[in-house]
Amino acid sequence: xxxxxxxxxxxxxxxxxxxxxxxxxxxxxxxxxxxxxxxxxxxxxxxxxxxxxxxxxxxxxxxxxxxxxxxxxxxxxxxxxxxxxxxxxxxxxxxxxxxxxxxxxxxxxxxxxxxxxxxxxxxxxxxxxxxxxxxxxxxxxxxxxxxxxxxxxxxxxxxxxxxxxxxxxxxxxxxxxxxxxxxxxxxxxxxxxxxxxxxxxxxxxxxxxxxxxxxxxxxxxxxxxxxxxxxxxxxxxxxxxxxxxxxxxxxxxxxxxxxxxxxxxxxxxxxxxxxxxxxxxxxxxxxxxxxxxxxxxxxxxxxxxxxxxxxxxxxxxxxxxxxxxxxxxxxxxxxxxxxxxxxxxxxxxxxxxxxxxxxxxxxxxxxxxxxxxxxxxxxxxxxxxxxxxxxxxxxxxxxxxxxxxxxxxxxxxxxxxxxxx
Ligand code: LLP
Numbered sequence: 001x002x003x004x005x006x007x008x009x010x011x012x013x014x015x016x017x018x019x020x021x022x023x024x025x026x027x028x029x030x031x032x033x034x035x036x037x038x039x040x041x042x043x044x045x046x047x048x049x050x051x052x053x054x055x056x057x058x059x060x061x062x063x064x065x066x067x068x069x070x071x072x073x074x075x076x077x078x079x080x081x082x083x084x085x086x087x088x089x090x091x092x093x094x095x096x097x098x099x100x101x102x103x104x105x106x107x108x109x110x111x112x113x114x115x116x117x118x119x120x121x122x123x124x125x126x127x128x129x130x131x132x133x134x135x136x137x138x139x140x141x142x143x144x145x146x147x148x149x150x151x152x153x154x155x156x157x158x159x160x161x162x163x164x165x166x167x168x169x170x171x172x173x174x175x176x177x178x179x180x181x182x183x184x185x186x187x188x189x190x191x192x193x194x195x196x197x198x199x200x201x202x203x204x205x206x207x208x209x210x211x212x213x214x215x216x217x218x219x220x221x222x223x224x225x226x227x228x229x230x231x232x233x234x235x236x237x238x239x240x241x242x243x244x245x246x247x248x249x250x251x252x253x254x255x256x257x258x259x260x261x262x263x264x265x266x267x268x269x270x271x272x273x274x275x276x277x278x279x280x281x282x283x284x285x286x287x288x289x290x291x292x293x294x295x296x297x298x299x300x301x302x303x304x305x306x307x308x309x310x311x312x313x314x315x316x317x318x319x320x321x322x323x324x325x326x327x328x329x330x331x332x333x334x335x336x337x338x339x340x341x342x343x344x345x346x347x348x349x350x351x352x353x354x355x356x357x358x359x360x361x362x363x364x365x366x367x368x369x370x371x372x373x374x375x376x377x378x379x380x381x382x383x384x385x386x387x388x389x390x391x392x393x394x395x396x397x398x399x400x401x402x403x404x405x406x407x408x409x410x411x412x413x414x415x416x417x418x419x420x421x
Pocket of ligand 1: 283
């Protein structure tokens with residue numbers, strides 16, 4: 001994350017030239033901090049990697065659905081991949097045009113399907129046979145044609161971290177290819193359905209461009225079959241999963257350009273070049289992950305046996321990924337102290353043994369009151385926050401140019417108190 005850099009003059013970490021201690025003093029800790037310019041750079045890099053092909057970047061907003069981030073991406077031309085009626089509402093409110101919104105997910109409710117049809121989104125991504133029946137029935141009732149894409153499961157190993165693969169690679173996602181093939185005639189014949197695309201998403205943090213190319217080749221060949229069967233196929237959606245570096249990789253990932261190229265190569269390999277397909281991608285993490293960090297303050301340093309526990313004011317409530325997946329996030333002091341680097345468990349105040357941000361992590365000396373930065377938390381950080389232990393949601397700020405703006409005020413304890421109680 002090149003935008004969180006050491007400012008030599010100030011002797012501390014800064015984000016786009018803005019000192020992190022200033023932000024911490026003014027908004028308190030813990031706080032999520034984002035760089036608008038980093039988000040913009042990521043969007044442009046992904047977008048450029050797909051050119052010269054016709055394409056659309058549908059941001060997987062589950063990674064971070066903050067309205068200000070959505071508005072920024074909307075202004076750059078991004079679409080959205082939504083997974084609930086709530087996300088669809090937010091995407092539309094942020095000004096993302098409906099024709100640039102796709103709707104994924106295995107469990108869409110009738111109300112959500114009706115909402116998507118009313119909004120006239122680009123495509124509903126179908127993940128099961130019974131879902132097709134429901135979409136068709138609701139579309140008939142409304143007297144409209146539902147634009148759909150079939151999300152197929154190309155059965156390609158994404159070569160990702162097992163913790164993330166388990167989360168997304170269960171059998172619950174997508175249609176098996178032979179099921180999709182069997183459904184094809186009935187979809188083509190239906191006057192309530194228009195099959196406009198084939199989609200896949202092989203996983204998050206995909207280890208390389210090759211698995212993506214393999215998956216796209218399979219999907220493209222199926223798209224060709226669908227077109228030959230009479231479906232008005234115009235899009236191939238290669239899903240998201242483009243990786244970012246968290247700091248514990250043995251070797252760097254291929255650059256994003258390679259991922260864009262892999263999709264184009266996969267379409268050719270699948271024999272679908274002549275379909276003139278629009279390439280759709282659904283990156284979430286790649287768009288915002290690197291652009292964010294969490295500022296946290298050391299509350300206590302506790303030596304227990306041979307262990308050093310650094311207890312900070314951020315916790316699994318602000319960043320669930322270490323607890324949930326054993327995920328690695330680099331953690332660095334905002335102002336470095338001289339001294340030996342030794343191992344520490346960096347933990348939060350939440351009453352769970354699993355509430356840790358890092359285990360056995362080499363760390364220079366730190367003292368009560370020191371500020372730390374948890375890196376690469378822009379994706380699936382604030383988005384997965386909870387209020388467990390009656391902890392108010394943390395503040396969020398975005399740095400734009402040489403100023404920052406609070407885009408979520410820290411919740412007050414009064415805000416948490418259940419309405420109706
Ligand atoms: N498209 C679909 C259909 C998805 O299911 C997902 C992520 C994405 C796109 C975006 O994937 P990305 O580009 O962000 O890797 N909470 C986990 C990640 C769960 C991802 C679920 N689906 C984490 O913190 O790593």
